[in-house]
Amino acid sequence: MILITGGAGYIGSHAVVEFMAAGYDVLVLDNLSNSKIEVISRVKELAGRDFEFIQGDIRDSALLDRIFSQYSIDSVVHFAGLKAVGESVQKPLMYYDNNVNGSLVLFEAMAKAGVYSIVFSSSATVYGDPHTVPITEDFPLKTTNPYGATKLVIEGILNDLHRSNPLWRIAILRYFNPTGAHKSGRIGEDPNGIPNNLMPYIAQVATGRRAALQVFGDDYPTHDGTGVRDYIHVVDLVKGHVKALNYLEKNQEIIIVNLGTGIGYSVLDMLKAMEQATQKTIKYEMAPRRAGDVAACYANPEFALSKLGWQAEYDQHTMCEDVWRWQSQNPNGYSN
Template identity: 50%
Template sequence: MSLPWTILVTGGAGFIGSHTCVELLDYGYEVVVVDNHANSSPEALARVQKVAGRPLAAVYTIDVRDRAALTEVFERHPVDAVIHFAAHKAVGESVELPIDYYDNNVGGTTALLAVMNAHGVHRLVFSSSCSLYGNAERIPITEQSPAAPTNPYASTKWMCEQVLTDVCRHRPDLQAFSLRYFNPVGAHPSALLGEDPLGIPSNVMPYLAQVAIGRREKISVFGDDWPTHDGTGVRDYIHVMDVAEGHRIALEHLDEVRGVRALNLATGVGTSVLELVAAFRRASGRPIPYEITARRPGDVARLIADPGEIERAWGWRATRTLDQMCGDVWRFQLDNPVGYQA
């Protein structure tokens, strides 16, 4: 099928969702967004349209678990494919609220699949996570590494992938990619879009930015006794615009896949928490006070990907550097000192 496809983006006002909406609009897609704004701002979608210079086809404030409301969306729009971001995503919170995480993440996915099936929509890009690999025995992590989730959030992502696998056995027309992200960070280079979580940030990069701008006193480093080169956790950070680009390219390759295929979305470069703090200090020119605290339940020492499979499959790789990631976040924070609330 030739462009323009109509793409339904669930969670489209969120961090990754909003940047992906810009990418899709830039490439001529028609974009319909559903989001319940549990951890996002409607302002993000206004900015998406400003950055892209094009309107979204429609925006609906609904929860994807609401099958009746979701059905109305599919009946109003000829959806060609779905990108499914909508989910709770905080590791620590998932340990405290496991029922909420299973209900929202798994329940939202099954509801979406049911409505897609009822309307003959069989193309899906699913937002998964590197956290499902857990304490991987071998680094870098390939797509063949076994799943070993260590917290409820990771378990919900793994369970959703299992649901997709089972559905594909019974629906041979379903074509799906499950993109396993390795720590998306950064912001749109326009400084109009970035990560603006409601309440206290659960991810390290927006917390760093809020410390640098003076909204928070210091950052907590969860453990300095991990088996890594400096004792702090090591992660594979990837720029959100590379993530957005990856989703757009996944859409272009959906008709080549049968069933569901999991792919790592990452750079293959590991950065420790202390190295990230130093990089953000360079980008901002501000002091970044931090304190070492106890390990966070459900965390692991290292998560670094082997991104080779996606490059072999699509001829594509992430290209933006850690300095670009930090610089773009800092520009967004400077221009939006209290986020989208201003």
């Protein structure tokens, strides 16, 4: 059985569907701070079978000890964490407590229970402002915000854990920019409040929930002046987790892998692609650059292919179609 922390969240919920499709039994732990209970019933519907859900926090050591003693857990897939860059700048202590302290409590409970296999959800933010693109896994690490710093600290803890005890099997997966939704339109990204990420914001403008998209910066050294990112379909992303766990089952080591497409799209590229998918004109207005944003960030995904046999399959058009199917069928997210 796999314990999936944060399994009711955007990426976690899609991961539960894919792990169950791959034949794994799953236990989901989520405190529902950035997700809704409705997700669980929809994921069960998509998976076609039942799984256990526990509402709780990874910082609750007594709860984690009970989970590891009560269930026969072989591996952990660790998504639970706060993830808004801007909020992390405003509330750094909350991010260090939730992300770093929560991970420490989880790793300690795993060690006590003799569960040494983990796939960790890291981020391309650990590369900071890259000196060049595309980004390979051996690039220098530095961060421009507390969110990225928490990911970097947790990566360091995992590296130290493996050095201290080679029984640990660890996959650190550095995500680029997840987007898209399950093709059914039943699950997708439903952020609390104003979206921090580009694609749900564009989709909410298209439904009339937001007035216009603010494009932060039109003077970057890119093909149209707006920031360039590596957008990856969430289903491709979570299939990378299944591949990573398959790898750890056969290899006792620590691996660090970029999960991206290797293709950079600008903000305006994605806006135009969403206009095609929605058949609507999407209003936008230019705004000054945001502090901490970089001009371009996209992956070299070759190591993921050679190490895990994984590569992204879904293109920009499919990402946008799936975002729109989710948003148009669920204009208020899971609160419909």
